[in-house]
Amino acid sequence: MSSKKKINKKDIGKLLSRWSQQFTVLAPSMESGVATMAEWDGKDTSFLDWYRNTVIPPKANFFPPMEEMFSFQKDREGYHIELPLVNEHKQLIFGIRPCDAKALAILDMTFEEAYEDPYYLAKRNSAVLVGLGCTNPYDSCFCTSLGISPAESTDVDLMLTDIGDQFLIEEVTDKGKELIAKTSGLKEATETDEARAKEAKETSHNKVTRKINTEGIEDKLLACFDDEDYWEKIAAKCISCGICTFLCPTCYCFDINDELVKQQGARFRSWDSCAFPLYTKMPMENPRLEKWRRVRQRVCHKFEFYPMTFNVIACTGCGRCIRLCPVNWDITRVLESLPVKV
Amino acid sequence: MKGITDISHRRRFLAGGNVYLPHIVVIERIIEENPGVRTFHFNFKDEKLREEFTFESGQFGEYSVFGIGEAPFCISSSPTIRDHLEFAVQKVGRITNALHRLGVGTELGFRGPYGNGFPLDFLQGKNLVFVAGGIGLAPLRSLIWNVIDNRDKYKSIDIIYGARSPADLCFKYDLEVWDKDKTVNMVTTVDRGDETWTGRVGLVPKVLEEVAPSASNAVAIVCGPPIMIRFTFPALERLGFTPEQMLTTLEKRMKCGIGKCGRCNIGNVYVCRDGPVFSYAQIKNFISSEY
Ligand SMILES: Cc1cc2nc3c(=O)[nH]c(=O)nc-3n(C[C@H](O)[C@H](O)[C@H](O)COP(=O)(O)OP(=O)(O)OC[C@H]3O[C@@H](n4cnc5c(N)ncnc54)[C@H](O)[C@@H]3O)c2cc1C
Ligand code: SF4
């Protein structure tokens, strides 16, 4: 018997309401014209019509743009440090795309390595990811070149596929299985449903037409690492705004700062970016003062250094940095124009 | 390739199980080394931690001035001293200026120790040549005392230390002791002397070549301003030292100190996590020359 379920699209509201009793349900939402994963309002499912992907990547739900690490207070006995209150409610993200789910798996490596990052991991380990296959990828998407399917994912707990008036629901992890077992109102999928899903997945896959060749990319980058002229040319039009890093689902660089008001203070961390010269500025010198060095850092971190350390390219081909760059800087063109023949 | 050093053995002293939470430490003594540099003696407020805390020469900590922020400084005292810890601070910016305004009894935050420290196993049984400039003596000082306190494990000790002027010399109380120590060859130099200065005058790399310590069974440990380091490596090479025989500690802008916030990398190497101590051979193998 098939373990796959299905649900009518018009019943998605009911499903999310049910899950809301157990989780903080996050779903695609428009906030001031910017698509993001935000707490579901309990009724609106119109995102099913407009949602392609969010502008703000889901990393923001685990690693917020600004996050209090602790507060401190001074009294006669000295300083006292207090952790912020944690939201006991676990997050369920509904509709995460396969590329963004993979991005979280990539971030896990950094945040788990050697010293565990308690802020990220507390949110991450308790979360449930419900993936939604793409039916309408952007022409900037190139996930398939990074070994990611727009229709399938092993990085989510449940995976949904659009089969017309319904979604097919597949259990990917044990966590997903448990959730389904506790969720009423789902129907068993038929063989016809599964056949339709298979077809939908193929169509989806074929809609991602932008490609890059990642074979030997580490070696190619190594070979042209010191080609200053090339990097200068590549970096020429970049305005160092940092949007490509802030909105990249796998970028994780951060800054740490204090704030103090009348003996009461807090330490925060906030997203930072290798696009900024201040990021590496030291009292006497700055190793990445020149823009081309910063652009090289971003490209090589993703396609050379991260693979050297963690054996995975730190780019999912989500295409955000291409869609959202104000000067049309395009990472796929950079990677295709490396001045090496290997 | 994982990090270039194995960090699995490093001891952690986590406050509340959270790597970002600082321990509270108290300043017990302040020494004015020169107008721009102060040494702080400090201790953990928590008695148990005073007993348990261990570190290696060359490791660093992240120190908080609450409300101003956090900055990395090496632990400048030797692990052989058990009753307190020390760090030395050169005034260059926001946090370092704030530190210089603090008095005895002030509470700071401390997390660490971080980084790899000097490889004692590799140094034992060798002739050691310490080459330092200015505040760069801080991390070497921890190692020098460590070595002197275990004197029979090491062969000869040369220390070549320089500063811009006699007034800029740090740790003068140590320099005097090492100068009197018959088992140590202490050479102090300044770029420019003054009326009272009777010692050597000359830049560190030049004086190093004059002193000309033998490279045989020796290791040179170098720390100072980047310009000094850049001239010291070639000077050592001319004396016959191989890149494997030269160690240094690198400095980068740092925030997290634990390989997460991203900024201290040189290629795939994170100075906070994989260093800050590297051999010149390792540095030459870095993908990037951004150091
Ligand atoms: C592993 C390690 C060990 C170290 N050990 C020691 C040690 O033992 N002793 C020691 O004295 N130092 C040591 N340092 C150096 C020390 O960490 C720095 O000097 C210190 O972090 C400077 O902090 P600050 O807040 O005073 O400077 P900052 O205020 O950060 O200023 C530094 C410089 O950056 C510029 N700057 C910073 N932020 C901005 C901004 N927002 N806008 C414009 N300009 C800006 C400033 O102009 C200034 O010149 C060590 C560093 C490392 C990495
Ligand atoms: S978004 Fe574009 S202009 Fe801005 S830093 Fe990135 S590449 Fe440069």
Ligand code: SF4
């Ligand atoms: S580098 Fe660009 S395409 Fe790759 S994951 Fe980041 S934002 Fe997406």
Ligand code: FES
């Ligand atoms: S200081 Fe944050 S990665 Fe090294």
